[in-house]
Amino acid sequence: MNSEVKKLYRSNGDRKIAGICVGLGEYFDIDPLVFRLLFLFSLFFGGLGALAYLVMWIMVPPREGMPPESSARSRLHLSQADRKLAGVCGGLGEFFHLDSILFRVGFVLFAFVCGAGILLYVILWLLLPRAPAMPASSAGNAAA
16 A cells, blocks of 8 residues: 655746646646636636635745656647647647647637637637747658
C-alpha cells in the first residue's frame, strides 16, 4: 500500500500570475485552462474565485527544485503553425483534431451574439500559453 500523499504546488515555470492554475492542473491532471476559466467565471458571481485564488497564492508553496510533473495529456495552446490572428482557432483545432475553420466560423457567428465571440476569443488569447517551439529539425520537415 502506497502511503505517499500527492502535494499541491504552485508552478514556477508555465504560469500567468502566480502558478495556481498550473499547479491545480498538475495535481488533478487537467488542463490548467479549465481552472483559469473557472476563476475568471467566478468573478461574475461575487468574486469568490478571486478570494480563493489569493488565499491559495499565499498558502500553496511554490515548486522549488522539483521538476514539474509531465502529463501525457495534450495541452491546449496558441498555435504557431495555423494562425490568422493570434493562433486561438489553430490551437483549438490542433487540440481537438478538427479543422480550425470550424472554430473560426464559430467565433464569427458568436460575434453576432452581443459580441460574445470576440470576447471569448480575446479571453482565450490572453489565457492560453504559446505552443512550445518546434526543434529546428522538425521545423524543416514541417515546411516540406
